[in-house]
Amino acid sequence: MRRIAVTVNGQRHEVDVEARDLLVHVLRETLGLTGTNVGCDTSTCGTCTILVNGESIKSCTMLAVQADGQEITTIEGLATNGTMHPMQQAFTENHALQCGYCTSGMIMAAVSLLKDNPHPSDHEIREGLEGNLCRCTGYQNIVKAVQAVASGT
Ligand code: FES
Numbered sequence: 477m478r479r480i481a482v483t484v485n486g487q488r489h490e491v492d493v494e495a496r497d498l499l500v501h502v503l504r505e506t507l508g509l510t511g512t513n514v515g516c517d518t519s520t521c522g523t524c525t526i527l528v529n530g531e532s533i534k535s536c537t538m539l540a541v542q543a544d545g546q547e548i549t550t551i552e553g554l555a556t557n558g559t560m561h562p563m564q565q566a567f568t569e570n571h572a573l574q575c576g577y578c579t580s581g582m583i584m585a586a587v588s589l590l591k592d593n594p595h596p597s598d599h600e601i602r603e604g605l606e607g608n609l610c611r612c613t614g615y616q617n618i619v620k621a622v623q624a625v626a627s628g629t
């Protein structure tokens with residue numbers, strides 16, 4: 477076991493992890509942050525997407541020990557004082573989710589996308605989110621939600 481220190485959603489945690497533990501499992505099982513989902517075992521679905529130092533990553537592709545000293549944001553950390561993040565609000569208003577399983581990862585990836593490219597085209601949104609799979613919505617409403625945030629509507 478090795479002790480790591482991570483700041484998650486602004487709160488510092490020290491946790492003991494095994495060298496083989498994936499970050500997604502430590503977030504879900506040790507820290508109880510179950511908004512980050514596991515949807516595959518091939519690193520293809522994106523449901524596990526979080527921000528590490530502001531950049532989106534698939535937390536099933538990162539060992540927990542690699543997160544030592546890093547700043548992490550999960551879906552639970554996006555809202556401020558009970559007010560949803562604009563991206564969460566836009567997903568709700570644009571019906572960008574059905575079962576919701578992919579949604580937390582999709583939202584984290586979309587937040588990161590707009591940070592890098594505040595005014596993307598529809599094509600750039602689809603390209604930017606291609607690592608996140610949704611089996612329900614057909615993506616059109618997801619693109620609409622991201623555009624709504626980008627345009628401030
Ligand atoms: S759980 Fe599917 S990409 Fe991480």
Ligand code: FES
Binds near residue numbers: 576577611612
């Ligand atoms: S809303 Fe169901 S997988 Fe995306």
